[in-house]
Amino acid sequence: MDMMKLLQEFMLTPAPSGYESEMAYKMVEQLTPFCDDVRIDHVGNVIGKISGTKGPEMPRLMVFAHMDQLGFIVRRIEPNGYVQVDRLGGIPEKVLPGLQLLIRSEDGKWHKGVFGPKAHHATPAEEKYKVDLVTSLYIDLGAKSDKEVRALGIEVGCPVIYKPAFEQLMGTRVTGTAVDNRGACAALISIAEKLHADRPECDTYIVGTVWEEFNLRGAMMAARTVKPDMAIMMDVVLAGDTQDLGTRFEDKLGEGACVSLYSFHGRGTLNGTLPHEPMFKLCKRCAEENGIPLQRFASLGIVTDAAYLQLEQDGVACLEMGFPARYTHTPIEVCDVSYLVSLSDLVAAMAHGVDKDFQLNRY
Ligand SMILES: [Zn+2]
Numbered sequence: 566m567d568m569m570k571l572l573q574e575f576m577l578t579p580a581p582s583g584y585e586s587e588m589a590y591k592m593v594e595q596l597t598p599f600c601d602d603v604r605i606d607h608v609g610n611v612i613g614k615i616s617g618t619k620g621p622e623m624p625r626l627m628v629f630a631h632m633d634q635l636g637f638i639v640r641r642i643e644p645n646g647y648v649q650v651d652r653l654g655g656i657p658e659k660v661l662p663g664l665q666l667l668i669r670s671e672d673g674k675w676h677k678g679v680f681g682p683k684a685h686h687a688t689p690a691e692e693k694y695k696v697d698l699v700t701s702l703y704i705d706l707g708a709k710s711d712k713e714v715r716a717l718g719i720e721v722g723c724p725v726i727y728k729p730a731f732e733q734l735m736g737t738r739v740t741g742t743a744v745d746n747r748g749a750c751a752a753l754i755s756i757a758e759k760l761h762a763d764r765p766e767c768d769t770y771i772v773g774t775v776w777e778e779f780n781l782r783g784a785m786m787a788a789r790t791v792k793p794d795m796a797i798m799m800d801v802v803l804a805g806d807t808q809d810l811g812t813r814f815e816d817k818l819g820e821g822a823c824v825s826l827y828s829f830h831g832r833g834t835l836n837g838t839l840p841h842e843p844m845f846k847l848c849k850r851c852a853e854e855n856g857i858p859l860q861r862f863a864s865l866g867i868v869t870d871a872a873y874l875q876l877e878q879d880g881v882a883c884l885e886m887g888f889p890a891r892y893t894h895t896p897i898e899v900c901d902v903s904y905l906v907s908l909s910d911l912v913a914a915m916a917h918g919v920d921k922d923f924q925l926n927r928y
Pocket residue numbers: 631745746777800801
């Protein structure tokens with residue numbers, strides 16, 4: 566499997582929270598050759614099943630990654646044709662003025678636009694170093710009036726995304742939009758390919774989830790179909806090797822897959838994930854036995870859909886894993902594709918490491 570090519574295809578697929586269908590259909594297409602059954606549930610999660618050699622007597626394993634990306638929602642169309650938006654997900658407002666965008670009309674087509682910054686020459690000195698809130702920015706589609714915008718089928722409630730972008734940097738590094746979380750979606754396909762070629766004992770469900778950037782709860786719906794005993798979540802973690810984070814975290818872009826040992830959002834959600842220790846031990850053992858470099862990550866201020874999935878049924882054993890990415894939630898996120906391969910090797914090895922006596926209780 567060509568991970569670089571697949572990542573490129575996924576990164577260029579527009580799929581903001583709530584509008585994941587294009588990405589979901591691509592996941593179905595990619596998973597179908599490797600799964601015994603692939604379905605899309607009511608809310609849009611893609612669920613592929615790879616039957617294990619001893620399925621029914623074994624714990625059920627769900628491996629999942631969110632398919633959606635962050636964006637904006639149209640709030641008002643001005644009479645002169647400019648479009649106001651609110652954010653959909655954790656948008657960094659510092660990077661917005663001057664960006665290219667795509668706006669989805671109600672017939673599903675995507676239209677070009679830009680966030681017009683204030684005219685530089687006319688900006689007073691005291692405003693030059695201030696961040697403009699997204700609610701004060703306007704999208705310019707080139708339209709002369711609201712009628713022209715509405716004629717395209719763009720109305721209040723339509724989603725907007727950063728214009729999809731993908732560029733290869735030096736070596737195996739790439740930059741662009743939605744590295745979060747199309748990197749893990751590409752890893753999911755690679756895991757399915759490996760488990761199809763060499764089936765583990767347990768039934769494994771490969772799941773692309775919806776709504777993570779919106780409310781984190783799409784994965785809960787998938788769990789109600791899959792009924793997993795244990796789950797591995799994959800998403801980006803913050804690379805600790807940028808100029809600003811170099812002394813805050815230990816993980817680096819080019820040094821391996823990651824396991825997250827603490828996430829907690831606070832800020833109202835009061836949710837996060839503490840790792841299921843037997844699963845963490847399985848992860849460490851599989852990394853050691855297979856010579857796969859494994860980095861550790863822990864941070865306040867972060868939450869993933871694993872935090873909600875773990876609360877399903879009578880408690881799902883959960884482990885958060887991932888790959889380091891720089892400049893998260895901007896349109897120029899950077900990751901190293903070779904560590905998506907490491908991540909998929911490690912998760913596939915973990916599926917093989919699950920036996921019928923695997924300890925599902927935390928202790
Ligand atoms: Zn993410």
